[in-house]
Amino acid sequence: MNLQLVRLLHLASPALPVGAFSYSQGLEWAVESGAVTTEAAAQLWIHDALHFALARCEAPALIALLRAWKAGDTAEVARLNAEFISTRETAELRAETLQMGYSLARLLRDLPDTPGTSKTALLDLREIAFPTPWAAAAAHWQIDELEAATAYLWAWLENQVMAAVKLVPLGQTAGQRMLVALAEDLPALATEAQRRADEQDWENFTPGMTLASCQHEIQYTRLFRS
Incomplete structure (x- = not known):
């Protein structure tokens, strides 16, 4: 059995105890406002976030961090970590990546398989974005960068679809249809x-998601933290 595949499935698992399930990244406000009320609208919202936010900013940052960890360049890790945090446009989105990053970094520090150098480098960071410890684990387990990026995108996609299933609401079959359709884009x-x-071409111009996140911060009733 390919142990690297097992480790990658572990990293992408919804059972990873980082709290990803508690965030909708503005989708909850889109539902509340009436912008997303159907399966088709939810699929379009997630499609656009995947293409214009994740693939253009978060996934490139993950790959750059993965390369820095593999090279043992902790100074570059710290620089990339700070640069990624600066791309979070709202208080909620910033708090999300820092909470998940802290939770994953703490988990990695407690696992016996994590190298001491990675643990030390993570401890030295005052604030930790979620892609930073995720990339550290992928680098340690020698996971290919394209496979790592695909799995990272899948984990985000799965969480967003499950949020849509709860919020719109949609049936489980609708959620699976969305996953099948949207997953086709992940390799590209x-x-x-x-x-x-x-x-080094990062781009994070997603005003619609930013405004949704801002509105969610003052939304009266909420299931999700973002």
């Missing part, structure tokens, strides 16, 4: 993320 998006990492 991972390749795009790799190109952007090569060219």
Whole structure:
């Protein structure tokens, strides 16, 4: 059995105790406002977030961090970590990546399989974005960067679809239809993320998601933290 595949499935699992299930990244406000009320609208919202936010910013950052961890360049890790945090446009989105990053970094520090150098580097960071410890684990387990980016995108996609199932609400079959349709884009998006990492071409211009996140911060009733 390919142990690297097992480790990658572990990293992408919804059972990873980082609290990803508690965030909707603005989708909850889109439902509350009436912008997303159907399966088709939910699929379009998630599609656009996947293509214009994750593939253009978060996934390239993940690949760059993975390369820095594999090279043992902790100074570059710290720089990339700070740069990624600066791309979070709202208080909720910033708090989300820092909470999940802290939770995953703490988990990795408690696992016996994590190298001491990674543990030390993570401890030295005052604030930790979620892609940073995720990339540290992927680097330690020698996971290919395209496979890592694809799995990272899948984990995000699965969480967003499950949020839509709860919020719209939609049936489980509708959720699975959305996953099947949207997952077809992941290999190409991972390749795009790799190109952007090569060219240091990060882009995070998603005003619709930003406004949704801002509105969610003052939303009266909420199930999700973002």
